[in-house]
Amino acid sequence: MDVFASIFILSLLLVLFMNITCVASSLHHELCHNDERIALLKFKNSFVIDNNCSSDDPIAYPKLESWTPENRSDCCTWNGVECDKHTGHVIDLDLTSSCVYGSIYSTSSLFNLSHLQSLSLAGNNFNNSKIPSAMGRLSGLTYLNLSNSLFHGQVPLEISRLSNLSSLDLSDNDLELKRPIFSSLVRNLRNLKHLHLISVDMSSSPVPAFLANFTSLTSLLLDDCQLHGELPNSIFHFPNLQILSLRDNPHLSGYLPAEFHSSSPLKELQLFNTSFSHKIPSSIESLHSLQSLNFGYCRFQGLVPSSLGKLTRLTILDLSGNHFEGQILSILQNLTQITHLLLGENQFTGKIPSSIGNLTKLTYLDLHANKFHGLVPTSLGKLTSLIHLDLSTNNFKGQLPCFFQNLTQLIALNLASNEFMGQISSCLGNLTQLESSKINGHAPCSITRFTNLEYLDLYDNNLGGTLDFDMFLGLKNLDTLFLSGNMLSVQTKTSNKNGTFPRFTFLGLGSCNLTYFPDFLKYQDRLLSLDLQLNQIHGQIPKWIWNITIETMVYVDLSGNSLTGFDHPLVFIPWVHLTYIDLSFNKFQGQLPFPPPSTIAYRVSNNKFSGEVPPFFSNLSSLQLLDLSNNQLSGKPPPCLKNLRSTMLVLNMSNNHFHGGIPHICANQSNLRMIDVSNNQFQGRLPKMLANCTMLEVLNLGNNRFNDVFPSWLGTLPKLRLLILRSNSLHGMILRKQNDHNPEPFSSLHVIDLSNNSFSGPLPCEYFKKWNAMKVKDSGSSSYLKMHMSFYSETISWSGDLDYSTTITSKGMFILYEKIQEALLAIDLSSNRFEGSISDSLGNLQGLHVLNLSNNVLTGSIPSLLGNITELESLDLSHNKLSGKIPPQLEQLTYLSVFVVCHNHLTGRIPQGNQFNTFGITSYEGNMGLCGKPLPIECDQDYSPPPSGAVDEQQDSESPFKFEWLTIVPGYVCGLVIGVVVEQIVATKKHYGLVKTFSHGKLKGRKGRRGLR
Template identity: 45%
Template sequence: MGLSSLSLFIFIFTALCSLTHSSPPMCHGDDSSALLQFKQSFFTPVYTCQLKLASWTLELNKSDCCSWDGVECDDNTGRVIGLDLSSSCLFGSINSSSSLFRLVHLQRLNLANNSLFPSSIPPQVRNLSRLTHLNLSFSNFSGEIPLEISQLSQLSSLDLSQDYSLLELKKASLRTLVGNLTHLQELDLSGVYINSTVPNTLAKLSSLTFLSLWGCGLHGEFPIGIFKLSNLRVLNVGANAGLTGYLPNFAWSSSLQKLCLAHTSFSGELPASMGNLSFLTYLSIWDCYFSGSIPSSLGNLTKLTTLRLSYNSFVGNIPHSLGNLLQLSSLKISWTQLTGEVPFRLVNLPQLTFLDLSHNLLSGEIKFENETQLTVIGLNNNNLTGPITFGPMNLTNLRVLDLAVNKIHGQISNSIFNFKNLEFLYLFENYFNGTLEFDEFLKLKHLSELDISGNQLSLLTKETSANATLQKFQVLGFSSCNLSEVPNFIRSQHELKNLNLSNNKIHGQVPEWMWNTSTTSLEVLDLSNNLLTGFSQHPIFLPWTSLQVLDLRSNFLQGSLPIPPVSTLYFFISNNLITGNMPELFCNLSSLIVLDLANNNLSGSLPRCFDNFSASLSVLDLQRNKFQGSIPETWIRGSQLGIINLSQNKFQGQLPRLLAECTMLKVLDLSDNQFNDMFPFWLGDLPNLQVLMLRSNKFNGPMETPQTYFKFPNIHILDISCNDFMGKLPLRLFENWKAKKFEDDEHMLTYIHESSDFQKKRYWFADVAWAAYTYSMVMTNKGNVVFYEKVQEVFTAIDFSSNRFVGEIPESIGNLKGVQLLNLSNNALTGHIPSSLGNLTKLETLDLSQNNLSGEIPQQLTQLIFLEVFSVSHNNLAGPIPQGKQFDTFENSSFEGNPRLCGRTLTRKCENSNEPHSHPSISQESQDSGSPFEFGWKIVAIGYGFGFVVGVIIGQIVIARKYDWLMKTLRIRPLGGRRHRN
C-alpha cells in the first residue's frame, strides 16, 4: 500500500471514529418547551412523593430534556419519543389545549397510576399519530372514550383499565374502537363500562397476546374464535355476569398462560382437551355455570400455580391427577357438589400455600404428612368424618385452619397445638368429644380467633387463665362446651369482637366485670340458651358501644328490658321472663334490623316513636306477650319490613293502612288478638306476602269485593279462622294461586326466615350468619293446635274454619294444587263435597266437619295418598264411605254425626258390604264408554276378592261376552247405579 493510500485510510478511519464517539443530539427545543408547560399544569402535593417531574428543569446541567426522568429521546433526531410518568403523583387534569399533544413524535406514553381527575381523554390524542403504546390506566380518567383513539393505527398496546367504571364506551362501540387497530398486541379495557357484546373483530387480531375486558358489563355469547388466537397468552373476561359462552375443544396449539372467566355465565362441561393448554399457569373459572366432572386431564397442566373452580356445579370426585401439579400454590374448589375423598397427593403438594375445598360433599379422612408451604387450609362444610391427621410435618407457616361444620369425631389432635403461627382456628359444628384444657390453646401465641362451638366437648378453664399477659383474642366461640360460668380469663380480653357462649349451663347473673370487657370492640355477644337470670345493674344500659348483635334468647332473665347501645342492629331476647313496658329509649335504636321480644311478659302500649327505626327494621316479633292498645299508624312506614309477628297479645282496633306500603313484607301474623276490622283486601298488592294469619280476632263482614283486590300473588298460608267473616267462600283470593311452584320445589328444605348480610367478621371460610331469624307460628293442624318452631317455605295451608261462610264449595277449589292443609270446618256450607278435591294430591289434612254438606263422599278422595287427617263429621252426608288406601286408616270419629253414612268403620253397614267397593275409573266418561278392555281390568280388580288368577280369567271372559250374567251372579251393582235405603 502506497503512502497516499495509507494516508487516505487513516483519514477515513479517524473520521468514522469521530462520528462514532460524537455526543447524541440535544433535546429539541420545541419538545423541551412543551414538556415544561406540561409540568406546570399539575399540582405538586405537599407531602413527600417520588416526583419524576422534579428533574425537569433548565438550570445547571439539566437543560437537556433527554436526561429528564421518564423522558426518552430518539438517538438520531433528539425528538421525544417516549414519556413514562407512571406512578408520579400527578394531580391535575389534561385538557384539549395541553402541550402534551405537541409532542407529535411520541411513540410510547404512560400516565398510569396518577390522579388526573376530573379529566376526560381529550380527542386531541389523535395528534400523537405515531403512538405504539398508550397506557392511561388507573389515572382517574372519566367520561366517554374518544373515538379518535381508533385513529392511532400504529398502536400495539392500549391500556385504559380503571377500577370504578369511570370511563365508558357508549357513542363508539367496541367494534369501532378496535376495528382500525390491526397491529394490537395488548388490549386492556378492564373496568371500562362498555355494556355491549364482544365483537368478532377481536378474533381477527392475529397479533393479540393480551386481552383483558374484566368488569365491562359485557353480555351475549363470547366469540369462540378468540380462544383460537395462536399468540394469545392472557385472556381475562371475568366479572361480566351477562356474558355467556362455553369452552371449545382445544385441539390447536395454544399459547394461553392465564385464563380468567370468573363471575360470568359461561356454562357446559370442561373439555378434556383443556389438558393441552400446556403453558397455562393461571386458571380461574369460579362463579360460573360449569357442570359435569372435573376432567383428570387438568393434571397435565404442570405449570399451573393457581386453580380456582369454586361456585360451579361440578360433581364426582376430585381427580387424583391434580396431585401432579407440583407448581400449584393456590387451589380453590369450594361451593360445588364434589363427593368422595380428598386425594392424598393433592393436599401434600410441596408448593401449595392456599387450600380451599369448603362447602362440598367430601367425605373420609385427610392426612397431611409431607412438608408443605400451607398457610391456609379450608375444609369446612363437608362430610368429613376424620380423623384429620398431620403426621410428623411441621406446618410452621399455617395461619388458618378451618374444619368447621363436618362430621369429624374423636378428640382434637394434639398436633394442632404445635402450629406456632396459627392465627385462626375453627372447629365448630363437628363431633369432637372429650375434655379439653383451654390452656392448651395458649401455646399458640398468635391465635386471635378460636371457635370450638357445637361439639361434644367439655372445656376446662383455670383461674390462672385470667392473667393479663395472655394473647388478645378477637373471636371466641365456646357454644355447647358444658360451661357453668363465664370463663374468668375473658375479663382480661379487651379486643374481642365476637363472643359466643350460647348453649351452656351458665347460671345466675351476668358477671359485673363483663361491663368492663371489650367495651369499644365487641360487635357480637351471644349468651342464648343458658340459665341466666338477670343483670347486676338497673336500669340496664349495656356498655358495648360497637355492639351490633345481641342474643339473649332462651334464658330466665327477669326484670325490665335491657337497653342495648344505639349501634345495635339485631336484638334477640325472646323466651325469657322480662316484664314491664317497652321503654321509650328503644326509639333511639334507629339502625335496628331485627327486634325479637317474643314470649315474655311485656305489657302496655307500643311507643309511638317506633317510626324512628322503621326505615331499617326488617323483623318485628312481639308474639306471646301482653301488649295492648292499637297499633300506631305512624310507625309502620318502613319498606324494609319483611316479618311482622304480633300474635298472642291483646292488640285491638283497626289495622294501620300503611301496612300496604310494606312492599318487602313476607309474613303478617296478627292471630290471637282483639283486632276489629274488615278483611284487609288492600294488602293484595304486596308482591312478597306469603303468610297472612288473622286467626282468633274480631274480623268481620263479607269477603266479597271487586275483582281488582283479589291479587295476593305469592300467598300460600292463609288463616282467617275463628272470626266473624260471612258470605260465600272467598276462593277468588286464590285466583293467582302459585302453590304449584312448591310441587316442583320439594327438594327445598329452607324455612321462612329473614336473613342478613351480617356474618362473623374475619371468618375466612365459615359462612355463618349470626343474625338469622326464623319465623314461628301457631296453627290448627290434624285436629291439634300445633306450634311450628320453623315453617318450611313449601308449606301451604288454608284455614277458613269457625266463621259464618255459607253456600256450596265450588269445583274451582280443585285448582289449589299444592295445598297441604285445608280446613273449612264449623261454617254453614251446603251442597255436595266437590269431586275436584281429588286433584289436591299434596293434601295431608282435610277438615269439612261441622257444616251442612250433603250427598256422598266422592270416590276421587281415595287418590289423596298423603291424607293423614280427614274429617266430615257432623254434616248430612249419606252413602258408603270410600274404601282403600288412606280411607282404611281413618277412625269412626272422622265420620260421626252423619246418620245416613254407612261403611265398615261405622256401626251402620252398607248393603252387600261383604264385597269390597270397586275402585273408580279414571273418568266418568271412560266408565260409560263400554270399552271391553277397560271393563275387563275392572273385573280383574274385583277378582282380587277371589284370587288374582280367577280375576284374570273372569276378565278374559267378559272381554269376549256380555257381562250381565256375571253381574247378577256376583250380585254386583253397575257402576254409577248404586242405591241406598233410607
C-alpha cells in the same frame, strides 16, 4: 482557496448554525413555563408531606420533595411532572401515592394547568375533601384518576364536561352519585375506555339503559355501588371489553346472554354477590381469553355446562353460594392453569375424581357444603401448592387421609362435618394451621404438639369429655379457636397463667358447659369475635367485658344462657365497631340496650325486655336484621324505624305488647324480605304501604286487632310466599276487584292463613285459579324456604341462610318445623263465615299438602276433584253444613294422615281401604247419616239417615267458629339460633392476600374490600 471551496465551507457553516439554532430552540422549550412552575409550587405548599398517607402502597414516595423553588429549576424535570417536548406546557401530572395530605378546593392553583391531559391524585389523603368542581376546567384531560384518596361527598356534575376522557377512576372513596345521578355524569363521556367507580354510591337510580351504547369500553368496574335494576344484556357483547366487574351489588339483576361471541376479548368477569340468575349457557366456551370467572353468591341454578371445561386459561373460578347441581369436578380436569377453585354451598354431587391431581397450580380449593361423597382420592396429595383446602359439610368418609402431610404449604384445612373417622394424626404435625375432621371420642391431646398452630376449628364434631383450657397455653401463635357445637365441658382456671394464654382474634366456646365468663377473657385485647352461646352462664354480664377490645369487637353471641342483666346501668353498648350481637334466649329485663351505629344484626328475642323501643334506633343506618320478638316491649313502634327501610331485610317484633299502627317501613326500593309483627295489639286498617315491599317473601300480621277488608293489593308482591292474617277483625268477601290488572295475583304463595276472622261470602275461587305455586307437585327437592343474607365489614364477613319456620297447631298440640321444605303448601281459611259450595277449582292445586276449611257455613257436597290433590296430607272440612257422600275418589289420597269431616250433614258409607283405615271415630262424629267403620253403625239396605233437623240441632249445640285445627305462624331460624347447625368457618392469612374473615353460618375469604380477583 478557490470559489467552490469557499462556497462549500459557507454551506457547512450555515448548516451548523441552523442545527445549533434548532437545538437551542429545543432546549428553550424543554424549560416549563414560569406561570405553570409557580402554580405547581403553590400546589405543593398547600399540602403536608406525610409518609403515613400512602402506606398501603409499597412503592409510595414523596414526589413533591423534588419540587424546588430555585429560579433555574425546570419543573419538567420534577418527579411526577411531564411536559410537551415542543411547547413546554405541563401535560401529565402523576402524583400517585405521593404521601400528600390536606384539603383541596376549587381555588387550588392545580386548575391553572390548563394544558393538562393526564392527572392522577390516587393513593393520597385529601382529608375528606369534596372533589372540586373546578376539575371541569381541565377540558383537555383524557385520563383522570382520583381513586383511594379520601375524597368525600357528591361527585360534581362538572366532570361530565371532560368529554375527551378515555379513562376515569373515582374508586374507593366515600363518594356518591345522587345529584347528579350516574346517567348525568357519564352521558357525555362517549370516549371512555376505562370507567372505574368502585364504592361510589349510586343507589338513587337504576343502571341507565344507555350504558349499552358505550361500546368502546375496555374495562368497567362498578363494584359495591348499590346498583339496582337490570343490567343491559348487550354489555356482554361489547367488542373491546376485557374486564367487567359488578361485585357486591346484591340488588342488581340480570342474566347471561344465550350466545357469547367467539371474538369476545373478555378476560375477567366478576358478578360476585349480585342477583344474576338463570343458567350458565353452553356458549360460555366462546370466551377463549377468560382468566377470572366469579359468579359467587348469585342466583344461578341448574347444571354447569361441560363447555366450561374448555376455558383453559382460567386461573380463578368461583361458583360458590348458588343453586348449581349435578356433577362438575370431572368437567374441570383440563383447567391446569387454575389457582383458585371455589364451589362451596351448592348442590353438587359425585366423587372427587383422581384427575384432581392434574390441577397442580391450585392454591385455594373450596368444596364445602355440597353433596360430594366417597373417599378422598390420594391424588389430592399432589396439590402441594395448596394453602387453603375446605372439604367440610359433605359426605366424605373413611380414615382421616394421611397424605395431607404432603401439603406443607397449607394455612387452612377444614374437614369438619363429614364422616371421617379417627383422631388428628401425627402425620399432620407439619401443618401450620389445622381445623378439624369428624372426630369421635375425646379432644386429642396431640394438638399440643402443633406448636406452630395458628388456627384450630373443632366446631360441630362429636367431641366429649372434659377439656382443660390450659392445654392451649403453649400455643403462642394460636389466634383462632373454635370449640363450639360439641359435648365438651371446658374447664378454665383462674390463675396467674391467664396472662400467658394466646391472644385470640376469634374465639368460640359455645356449648362448652361454662357457668361463668372465663377469667382469661380479661387479658384478650385483640378479640374480633366471641361466641359463648348455649352455655349455662347465669347472672349479670360483668362490666369488664365491655371494656376489653372496645375498639376491635365486631361479632358477639351470648344467646342461650341464663343472663339476667348488666352489673352496671347500660344504655349504650360500648363496642364501637360492633356489627352482630345476639343476646336472645336469656332472662334479660329492663330497657333495651342500644347498639352502635355500625350494627347490622341486632337479636334480643326470648327475653323479658320491657318499655318502649328507644328513638336511638333511627341512627342504625346499616341495620339489616332486627329481632325483638318474644319480649314484653310496649308502646308504639318509634317512627324512626322508617329510616331503616333502605337497608332492613328482616323485621321481627312478634309476641310483644306493641299497639297503634305499623311504622311506615316500606317505600319504593325497599329491600325487606320478612315482616313479622304477629301477636301484638296493632290496630286500624292494613297499611297499603306494604305493597311497596316488592321483595317481601313473608308477611305475618296475625293475632292483632286489624279491622279491614281482604288486602287484594298484596297480590302485586311477586315473591310473597307466606301470608298470615289470622286472628284479626278482617271481614267482607274475598273477591278479585274489576280494576285489578295483575294477571297472576299471589302466584308465589306457599302458605296462606286467613283463619279466625269474619270473612264471608263464597270461597275465593278466582284466586284459587291463580295460585300457581300450589299447582306444582312435589319434585322431590329437599330444599327449604329461606333467604340468603350476607354481612360484610373490613374485618369480618357473615353469610348465612334464614330458614323460615312454621308452627302447626293440631287440636291444641303445637308442632314446630324449624325449616319449611319448598314442597310444603298450605291453605287455612278456617273459622270464618264462608258460605256456598266448595269450588272444584281447588282440585287444580295439585301440590297442596294442607287444606283447612273448617268452622265455616259451607254447603253442598265434597267435590270429588279433591281426589286429584294427590300430595294432600291433611284435610279438615269439619263444622260446616256439607251434605252428600264422602267421595270414594278421596281413597286415592295415599299420603293423607289427617282427615276430619265431623259435624256436617254427610250421609252414606265411609270409604274403606288405604288411608281411611287409619282414621278414628272423631273424624266423623256429628254426621248422623254416616255408617261403616270406624263408626259403630253398620250400613245395610234398611238404613236411612235421620232428618236434617236432628243433625242441625246437634251441630248448632256446638260452638261454631271456635274450633281451631291449623295455625301457621312463620318465623325464622338464622345463624346460631338454638337447633340450627352452623355450617362453616374458615379463616385465612392476610399475607396471602386474603383478609382474615369469620362467619357463623358460612365464612368467606376476601381480598381487601374486593375479594378474590
